[in-house]
Amino acid sequence: MPRTVLTFGTFDVFHVGHLRILERAASLGDRLVVGVSADELNLRKKGRTPVFSEAERLAIVNALKVVDDVFVEESLEQKRDYILEHQADVLVMGDDWAGKFDEFNDICEVVYLARTPAISTTAIIEHIAEL
Numbered sequence: 001m002p003r004t005v006l007t008f009g010t011f012d013v014f015h016v017g018h019l020r021i022l023e024r025a026a027s028l029g030d031r032l033v034v035g036v037s038a039d040e041l042n043l044r045k046k047g048r049t050p051v052f053s054e055a056e057r058l059a060i061v062n063a064l065k066v067v068d069d070v071f072v073e074e075s076l077e078q079k080r081d082y083i084l085e086h087q088a089d090v091l092v093m094g095d096d097w098a099g100k101f102d103e104f105n106d107i108c109e110v111v112y113l114a115r116t117p118a119i120s121t122t123a124i125i126e127h128i129a130e131l
Contacts, residue, residue, distance in 0.1 A: 003029035006088035006108075008073050010037045011057050012050035017116035019064070024113050025092040026066035033086045034061050035073035045076070083108055 007025045011018050011034075026032040037045070039054045050057065054072060062070045073082065079101065083091060088108050093101055095112040104110055 002031055003089045004031045004033060004087055005029035005090045005092055006033045006035070006083060006086050007092040008035040008037065008079075008082075009094075010042055010046075010050055011061050012042075012052055014052075014057075014060050020116050021092075021094065021113055022061075022064060023066050028090050028092065028111060031068045032066055033069045033071070033088065034067050035071055035082055036061055037073050041073060041075065080104060080107070 005025050005028050007022070009018065009021075022032065022034065036054070036058050037050075039049050042048070042050050052060070058070050058072065061067055069086075071082075071086075079091075082088075083104055084107065090109045090111055091101060091104055092111050092113055095114045098112045101110050
């Protein structure tokens, strides 16, 4: 039976850290599904809209060979619904969220992956603004 892995992210100003975490997530199963945070969700969560639009970020993530399917994540509170809807066997999140999604262990395996050191979308945006 194919093993479906589900992960989420904004994936704004796409960088090698994004690629590495998606590659590592994909290695945990046979199919990788990615929820890309909606523009409105990012505004609520981070207090700013992404540099790249929701449609652009969906297109970028969907073009990656390790990604099998993408969808728009409208709400952080719908994680359980997304897991069930996509029949995920594994939920992968960055280790900055460690422990925060353990409640879903009743319906899937929850894995926290270390982020790529010294790479941050916010830091990249700030660096570009300083140029």
